[in-house]
Amino acid sequence: MLDLARLQFAVTGSLHFLFVVLTLGLAPLVAIMQTRHAITGKPVFERMTRFWGQIYVINYALGVFTGLVMEFQFGLSWSGLTHYAGAVFGAPLAIESLVAFFLESTFLGLWIFGWNRLPKKLHLACIWLVTLTAYASAFWILVANSFLQHPAGSVQQGDHLVLTSFGALLTNPSLIMAFPHIIGASLFTGGFVIMGCSAYHLFRRTTEQEFFRRSLRTGVVWALVGTTVASGFGYAQYGILDEIQPGKLNSGVPQIALGIMILIGQGIHFTVMLCLLPLLWRDRLARLRWVQPILMIITPLPFVAAIMGWLVREIGRQPWLVYGRLRVADAMSPGLTKGMVTFSLIAFVGVLCLLAVTDYLLIARAVRRGPAHVALGAAEPAEPTPSPALVL
Numbered sequence: 001m002l003d004l005a006r007l008q009f010a011v012t013g014s015l016h017f018l019f020v021v022l023t024l025g026l027a028p029l030v031a032i033m034q035t036r037h038a039i040t041g042k043p044v045f046e047r048m049t050r051f052w053g054q055i056y057v058i059n060y061a062l063g064v065f066t067g068l069v070m071e072f073q074f075g076l077s078w079s080g081l082t083h084y085a086g087a088v089f090g091a092p093l094a095i096e097s098l099v100a101f102f103l104e105s106t107f108l109g110l111w112i113f114g115w116n117r118l119p120k121k122l123h124l125a126c127i128w129l130v131t132l133t134a135y136a137s138a139f140w141i142l143v144a145n146s147f148l149q150h151p152a153g154s155v156q157q158g159d160h161l162v163l164t165s166f167g168a169l170l171t172n173p174s175l176i177m178a179f180p181h182i183i184g185a186s187l188f189t190g191g192f193v194i195m196g197c198s199a200y201h202l203f204r205r206t207t208e209q210e211f212f213r214r215s216l217r218t219g220v221v222w223a224l225v226g227t228t229v230a231s232g233f234g235y236a237q238y239g240i241l242d243e244i245q246p247g248k249l250n251s252g253v254p255q256i257a258l259g260i261m262i263l264i265g266q267g268i269h270f271t272v273m274l275c276l277l278p279l280l281w282r283d284r285l286a287r288l289r290w291v292q293p294i295l296m297i298i299t300p301l302p303f304v305a306a307i308m309g310w311l312v313r314e315i316g317r318q319p320w321l322v323y324g325r326l327r328v329a330d331a332m333s334p335g336l337t338k339g340m341v342t343f344s345l346i347a348f349v350g351v352l353c354l355l356a357v358t359d360y361l362l363i364a365r366a367v368r369r370g371p372a373h374v375a376l377g378a379a380e381p382a383e384p385t386p387s388p389a390l391v392l
Contacts, residue, residue, distance in 0.1 A: 019063030025190020184229025195219030196299030
């Protein structure tokens, strides 16, 4: 039963993280596109903002539901965690929900429905606020997760933990290097999605040549930025892990997952830096048709690397749920039966898989239709002028 409960959380957590990493990757790139339009006034940047912004909105909307499924699991399967560490673990989650998430949703709503209604500068500010609050939301989630990795700023009183230093929670060694690492991985993912989708249209000899040449350049540049940041802060975590979780990377699944993640990250980093970046000169990359199918094929690799990184971080602390304090077996909710866990596993995984497939199909449809068929920010049709006869 314990293994089933762990499998349930591992699968649902992995699927949810796929939505998160793309959301965090696309948000700043869409904001940059809209900023370029505000500065230059070129229509192509507005069209890029609307097209890639629509992809972002689709992924965000469905990602919200996967997050709700994740929340149910804490109360259903892991009430022991709530009882033992809820006073500490719950604080950053509450801040994330009540402040970051609601602000992000509010600003995103203003941005979606504010096209052609809000002043341009205010509308631009909305997408930047969406980006900042999205990263704030990720930060508070990672604060909570880092506490599980290294329960800093807490002491045990009786049968539960209490928070003694909020500052220690925010300066947790497990958090400091991990958060920039996730930012880099997200930019890496967003850049690759833009790159792969642009290659798809260029390979089909689209009439939107300027649009997708510029998008391809954006994807390549930010993929390089993302892999550089992710690699640098990834390696910087080795020393910290040796101190707070010795032996985490010496064997088993974490070692294999770490090897796959490094292989993908470093391989793509040097490929983009040494091969793709020089080909951006005079848009040579956009004209090399034999390269474009390769770019489409490797688009999922950042998602694979992200899942491998998640497995390293989570499986590597087993058998602890709160490292050194609370074992996974002791955190399970009392009264659970194997049938209940099996049913919830099937139900949760089924719902998340359905959402993931729906997300992929909607994004694929939007990409295939291209920038000429974008609902986001489309001008509203003018109301017909009544005829004189009707007026009389």
